[in-house]
Amino acid sequence: MVEHSRPVLPKLSALTVDWPLRQEKLFPHSQPLIVEIGFGNGDYLLHLARTRPDHNIIGLEISSQSLAKAEAKIEKSGLPNVRPIHCRAETGLWHLLQPQSAREFHINYPDPWFKKRHGRRRLIQRATVDLLTSRLEVGGRLLLATDIQAYAEMAHDILSSAPGLQNEYDAPWLHEVAGRFPTKYEEKGIREGRRGHFFRYRRDDIPVAHPPVIKEFDMPHVILRTPRTAPEIVARFSPMKQSVDGAHIAILQAWLDSKLMVALFEVVVEEPSISQHTMIMLAPRAGDGEWIVKQTTIGHARSTLGMHRAVAAVGEWVASLDGAGEVLARRLRA
Numbered sequence: 001m002v003e004h005s006r007p008v009l010p011k012l013s014a015l016t017v018d019w020p021l022r023q024e025k026l027f028p029h030s031q032p033l034i035v036e037i038g039f040g041n042g043d044y045l046l047h048l049a050r051t052r053p054d055h056n057i058i059g060l061e062i063s064s065q066s067l068a069k070a071e072a073k074i075e076k077s078g079l080p081n082v083r084p085i086h087c088r089a090e091t092g093l094w095h096l097l098q099p100q101s102a103r104e105f106h107i108n109y110p111d112p113w114f115k116k117r118h119g120r121r122r123l124i125q126r127a128t129v130d131l132l133t134s135r136l137e138v139g140g141r142l143l144l145a146t147d148i149q150a151y152a153e154m155a156h157d158i159l160s161s162a163p164g165l166q167n168e169y170d171a172p173w174l175h176e177v178a179g180r181f182p183t184k185y186e187e188k189g190i191r192e193g194r195r196g197h198f199f200r201y202r203r204d205d206i207p208v209a210h211p212p213v214i215k216e217f218d219m220p221h222v223i224l225r226t227p228r229t230a231p232e233i234v235a236r237f238s239p240m241k242q243s244v245d246g247a248h249i250a251i252l253q254a255w256l257d258s259k260l261m262v263a264l265f266e267v268v269v270e271e272p273s274i275s276q277h278t279m280i281m282l283a284p285r286a287g288d289g290e291w292i293v294k295q296t297t298i299g300h301a302r303s304t305l306g307m308h309r310a311v312a313a314v315g316e317w318v319a320s321l322d323g324a325g326e327v328l329a330r331r332l333r334a
């Protein structure tokens with residue numbers, strides 16, 4: 001007997017999906033969107049998909065281990081209305097989700113190691129809440145759970161003063177919500193004597209800022225002339241760091257591909273909305289002593305402003321190595 005297995009769903013990541021996300025490419029039906037951030041083992045995500053078949057459900061998760069587990073469960077479930085994406089929440093909010101495109105956000109037990117001094121990395125902070133609000137439809141909801149009293153107090157301060165959000169409870173939070181599906185982390189907390197603090201806010205019709213989705217630019221390159229050879233350029237390399245326009249760029253190593261006579265530079269580009277780790281290539285061009293420095297697609301790098309700055313930094317450094325070096329042309333964002 002021939003066994004018919006379901007086609008394997010392509011794995012999704014913030015670096016491989018469209019910016020902004022195109023729901024019609026992910027789901028068979030156009031339906032209101034629910035987003036879970038930090039779905040952990042994926043059971044709550046699946047619960048949403050099962051109990052809300054008239055919605056499309058997207059999960060954003062930074063842990064690749066959690067992602068793999070949830071992908072396997074979703075594959076097995078055969079549910080058509082749920083897709084997990086390997087993605088930092090902030091990247092999803094800036095690059096994937098259009099203003100007023102989500103009906104609900106569910107965030108369960110973010111930042112379990114809450115320390116006030118870890119503010120920059122914390123999920124619930126004013127700037128991220130403003131972005132969540134902008135991505136919600138009017139009438140949409142933001143649901144948050146935490147079992148850390150200090151985190152709940154901090155979240156209450158931020159949410160209750162956020163323009164565009166109204167608390168739906170008569171108290172800052174509730175400790176019991178009828179019909180709630182407990183997450184894995186929640187059950188562990190209950191076993192260890194901790195209580196959930198549950199928040200539920202509604203997006204009202206007060207106008208708020210709607211920062212547009214950050215899209216990609218053209219792939220950056222720099223064309224330059226230098227009499228230096230690729231081995232000489234690689235030999236002169238030492239690691240570089242620079243911060244420009246909010247992007248932190250580290251050019252870590254250079255290698256020579258002696259067969260192709262190209263040089264590869266390993267770069268890490270950290271921007272507020274996205275972190276990328278990829279290679280920039282220096283390759284010879286037809287003209288005498290002419291070279292092109294360009295972004296590669298290694299690691300599915302996307303052509304963000306930070307990536308343009310990184311290509312500019314490598315191109316300018318190579319041109320500066322020799323008195324006769326000069327930049328001839330650039331495809332770079334100003």
Ligand SMILES: C[S@@+](CC[C@H](N)C(=O)[O-])C[C@H]1O[C@@H](n2cnc3c(N)ncnc32)[C@H](O)[C@@H]1O
Nearest residue numbers: 038039040061062063088089108112183184185
């Ligand atoms: C304490 S666990 C809770 C998991 C699950 N929600 C539960 O309640 O069982 C926090 C989860 O959020 C994920 N996470 C943390 N920060 C994140 C971010 N900025 N974007 C996406 N996921 C994040 C972590 O990888 C982890 O899976």
